[in-house]
Each structure stands twice: as structure tokens, then as C-alpha cells.
Amino acid sequence: MSQYANYPSLRDRPVVISGGATGIGAGLVRHFAAQGARVGFVDIAVDEGHALAAELQAEGQSVLFTPADVTDTETFQAAIAGFAASHGAARVLVNNAAHDQRHDWREVTPAYWDERIAVNLKHFFFAIQAVAPGMQAAGGGSIINFGSISWMIMTPSIPIYETAKAAVHGLTRSMAHELGRDGIRVNSLVPGAVMTQRQRDLWITPEDISAIQAHQALPGLLGPDDCARMALFLAADDSAMISGQHFLVDAGWANT
Template sequence: MSEFAVYPSLKGMPVVISGGASGIGEGVVRAFAAQGSKVGFVDIAEEAGRKLEAELNAAGATVKFARCDITDIAAYQSTIRDFEAAHGPALALVNNAANDLRHKWEEVTPEFWDQSIAVNAKHAFFAAQTVLPGMVAAKRGSIINFGSISWMILTGNLAAYTASKAAMHGLSRSLARDVGKHGIRVNTLVPGWIMTERQLTHWVDDTANRLIDEQQALAGRLYPADIARMALFLAADDSKMISAQDFVVDGGWAHG
């Protein structure tokens, strides 16, 4: 028996999630599947995506995975339309996929910059553009754009990534103004340092652990499920009058 919330409004809701095969996105897919939502998720990690889809469907969930590179906008839009044909028009969109590849400012090329914007920002707008007509017709919907505390806390070696992540706030706020009159909400979910497999493998060493202990007000570590619970709330009717806001889930990281 779960000790966390079950949202009646999420049962049967068609939801689209990007980057759902691993990391936070996997946690988001699992969380919506557990609520009984109809989940369509994309990722380039085909094996992991298929495995997750099979595991959740075997447990009685309604989940569809498609291998899709979200930087190919035409392919991504067509995949979202396939999900909608199967599940019905999406009422929640979780723009989660990103790539936080470290980079030195001296070495950034125009091509790297464009690729970073493509994988971290561009797809979020075009996914929204794809699901919005269905949300307008339904007079409801929730779009959740993923930000990051990295730019707020002056993380270096990440300028192309943080520029994209900061852009999510502008995207959320302008789009919230455009679609609010249709009952559609657009918010930014801002994770702190989340203990995903990728973070644990690449970045969370003894120094990082000391930093987390110093900077986080709350003891302990954040995991994908902690972020997923905020995504559930933002998709559910429980947040139906909340739009154009930032939701920082970082264990109380010192931003000063």
C-alpha cells in the first residue's frame, strides 16, 4: 500500500512523457502508470524503454513506448500523434528529456550549441504545439517543462545546457498566457540534484556528497520518485488553478 497520494483525475488520463526510459523520466513514467494514466513515452534508449513498457504492462498498466529522437521534430510530432490515436488526446505533457553534457566555454562550437538547444529546449515547444489542439478541445490540460537549479546556483561548464534550462521558464510563462483561457496550465518543475543512475555513475563522488550535505537543508538524497510526485500533482486537477509558476524540488538547496 502506497503512503503517497492517489489522484482520481489521473486515472485513465492520456499523458505524454519525453526521455522516459531512464533517470527522472523513468520515475515519472512509473508514477503515472501507477495512477492508472495512459502513458505514452519516448526515448532514444530503445532497450531500456521496451523493458520498462513490458514490465509496466505486465503489471496491468497502459503504457506505450516509442523509440524516438526528440531532436527530430517531425518524427517526434508524428510519434505524439500515434500515442494520441491509441490513448486519446493528451491531457498532460511532461517535457523531461535533456542531456547535461559538460562543456568548457572555450570549446563550444556553433554546432554543439545548436545540438544542446535542440535536445534541451526546442522539443519542449514543439511537443506542446502538437498536444495543444487536443487540450484546447478538451478545455483542460497541463504542460510541465523541466528546468534545473544548475543555473540558479551558478554551476559552471554547462552554459549551453543552463541557457536551455533557463529558457524553460520563459517558455512556460508565455505559453501559460496564450493557453490559460482554454483552461490549460503550463508550469516549470525545477529539480535539485537527483540521484539518477547517470548522476551516480558520472558525478556523485565524495566531493559531491560533501557538497550536497552542506548545501541541502534536508538531510538525505533526492530520487526520481520525489520529482515524479510533483509532476503528478501538476498534472492532476488538484492543481487546476496553478499556472506559470516554478516548482523547485531540491531538498532546500542554498541558492544564495
Template sequence: MTSSANASTDAPTSAPTSASVNAPADAKARHAHESYACYPSLAGRVVLITGGATGIGASFVEHFTAQGARVAFFDIDASAGQALADELGDSRHKPLFLACDLTDIAALRAAVADVKAALGPIEVLVNNAANDRRHTLAEVTPESFDAGVAVNLRHQLFAAQAVAEDMKSAHAGSIINLGSISWMLKQADLPVYTMSKSAVQGLTRGLAKDLGRYGIRVNSLVPGWVMTEKQRRLWLTDEGREAIRRGQCIDAELLPEDLARMALFLAADDSRMITAQDIVVDGGWA
């Protein structure tokens, strides 16, 4: 359940470490006052996040920036994306925002090339962009089917393709694909979305096998119902709150930062032997 300097400086370490610390003071992240793990291997690492302007994606941008990573992010919402980059402008490395329609694969490839020219080879890819617009089976047309697959699945493969050669050369890298528990729960009125998100699992496992021999890890991060501003505004009702209460084992709201902090771990050297996995962060619902 989800919405929409050059050169690498850190090679994988033989003894990765993390510590519980306050978020780095040089980042103006919304959650900088909270204490969470700091991963030294992420400092200076080039991280690309798709769909990073709002919601879960914005939390990814904030958290990786707070780790001292060199973050680039794409989004179709140019205004929100630039506003987030400006908000984090006093960070050690100001995020680089590029407006991009990820359903246009030529534009995606060009934007990836621009990131590499500006920051150097991409070492971490977070395939986050998606759109969970509700739709019934009767409403699906061939055109809307293709559009749903394009926004929720296709760009994940082509973004991975665009960064894979540099990761192969470095014999290191982490690709994180965002899935969804919606198909696990047999959620209604989302047939193209649930189909696309279930396919993320297959994409992840296939890429993990293809790329693992080059030291590249590929995992899917699978959110439950994350309480973004969009979800609260469009979909969350009293009935929805009751479904969360009944479904989750943990009686608390799932927030974007819960996903971002798991993404940090999956991107860091601390998770060096974790690949081909579906990491579910949903409060115990699926």
C-alpha cells in the first residue's frame, strides 16, 4: 500500500558498523530531532531515489541526506521536488532534484546519465515511484493497463538496467525495489496495481540472481498502509482505521520514516549478505 562532486568515496568495508545516534545536525530533515541508526558506509555514497518529492519518497531523501549521502531524486512533481531539495540545502550534500516522468524510459535514461555526470557512479538505487489510484476491474482499458504497469513496475527494471553497469564495475551496489502488501491481502479495486506490485517480487529475485555475482544486492521493501499526507487526505476513513487496528499486530500508525530507516539498513554495508529478500514493514499485517 504505497502512493507515488564525482567519484565514489566508500567501498564496502570488511567490518560494517552502525550506531544509534541523533540524526546528523547538518541535514534539515523533518525527523532530525529523533534518534536512529547512523551507517558510516553511507557517508558520501551516491544514492538515486525515484518518486522522491513527497510521501515515503521524501522521507527516503531526508534520511539518506542526513546520513551524509550524495542524494539525487526524480519526481514528476517539479514544484514539490525542488522545494524539498531547497529545504535540505544546508545539508553536507544538498540533494540534486531532477524533474522526470518515469513512464518515459528515454527521459529516465537521460536523467540517470545527468546524475552520473553530476555526482559520479550510482551506488544505491531506491525504486520508489508508484501510483495507487483506485480502479475497478470494469474500468480497466488496454491503455490504463499499460499506464498502470508503466508507473508501478516498468521503470523499476529500466532504472536498474541504467545503474547496473557502474555497479558491476565497482563490484558493489544495492537496489531496493518498493513493493506493497496490497496483493498479499487480496485488496479489492486495485487490479492493475496489485498485479504490478506482486511482480516486483519476481523482478527482485531475478535481478538478485543476475547481479549477485557482481557483488550487487537486490531486495524489495514492502510497505503496509503508510500514513502519508496523500493517504490521509484521499483514502483513510474510520473504516480504514478499524481495518488497520484489526489487521496489524502492532497498534500504531505506520509512518514514512519506518520505511526509510529500513532502506538505510538495506543500502548500507551492514546488510552485505542480504539479497533476494522481501522485507515487509507493515506492523505485522500481511
């Protein structure tokens, strides 16, 4: 990663990341740790989370993993408190955890609706609630909420996911106002079609890749690193006067 920017303000900065064991989340953990940040992350992928933390710890990086289901608010907030006890109160929160499970709108039940909203939106708010007092006491911080271009391009078969991701924009704008006077910045990072292993295994076909290439303005395929580099900028002091904004990392696909 030496060809990319280094952010001195991130060294020793406590960072909390949800869904950090695999995919985009693992990319976030690796990049923040490489900057010298003190990273705490949660995930339900226990084996992968422990393996990633052990790998980075062996390299001398300050990384902690706590198994936690973000839909269990009490457990999730307790994990955040545990990271604060070890690393200091979070100065950066990356709300990344989500799940784009396909579903037929005609078969959605109230229970399924609530479960999907819990996975894709609810925990963002309660993570903010958990870290905000520490950021206020420290004089500021950065909160990065992961959205998606899916609702902008009307991706089929994920209407609840798209509803939640559209709502992330409202949450970002409202909390940017609520917390801004305390020096806390709140922004959305909005990925396009990121080629994680999970996406390749479950959803992406060769035909999909061709369609993605046709829609993007830039050639090539997005990876977790592309999202992580934007997250680093939004977390660092370099973005000190940016808040309430939505940053698309989609190779020029969505038209907002």
C-alpha cells in the first residue's frame, strides 16, 4: 500500500469497525491498522475475525476482535465499550456491517422486514449512540456510514436492503447536524459493485461482470481497497471540514 497516501493523524487513533472479518470490512481493518490506528472490530464470522486479528497482531499492529452480532444492541454496545477500555474512546466509527440477502417482496413478513432493517440500518444508530459521548469528550471524531448505490440504480430482488441503504443518507444528514457542534463529522461512503469473495460466490455471474463494466464510466472492477482508501480520508484530519456528505466509490456508475 506504499503507493497510496499515509495519514499521520490516524496513528494511534482508536477506530471501531463493524463487520470487519471479511470482504469490505476486512479491507477496512487492514488499511486502518496499516496506518497505525488502534482498531477494534466486530463480526459474526468468528473464525475469520480471530484469524485476521491474529495475523495483524503478529505484524505488530494494534487490532482487537470481539465476536458480536450487531443486531444484538446490548452486546454490540458492550463490545464498543470493551474496545474503549483497551484502546481509548473511539475517534472513528465505521458502520459497515450489512447483508444484501435476496428476497421476493411478495413473501416478506413483518418479522423478516424487522430482521433485515436490524441487519442493515438499526445498528448504525446505536453504534453512533455508543461512541458519540467519547468523541464529544475528546473534542471531535469521524463517523462513516456505509451506503450502497443499489437503490440509485434500482437493483432487483433486494427492496428492504435498498430501503435501509437509502435511509443511511437520512441518518448521515441528521446526525451530522446533531453532532457537528461537537466537532464530530458524519459522512456516507457509498460503494458500487465491489467484488468481494462473497459477492462472487453468491451473486455475481460472468454476465453480471460484463453488465457492470458496461455501466461504469471507468474500466476495471472495484475491490475492498478502493472503499478503504476513501474511508481513510474521511477518518483523517484531512477531511476536517467535510460533514453530512455522500461519497460514491462506484467507478462512475450511479447518477445522483
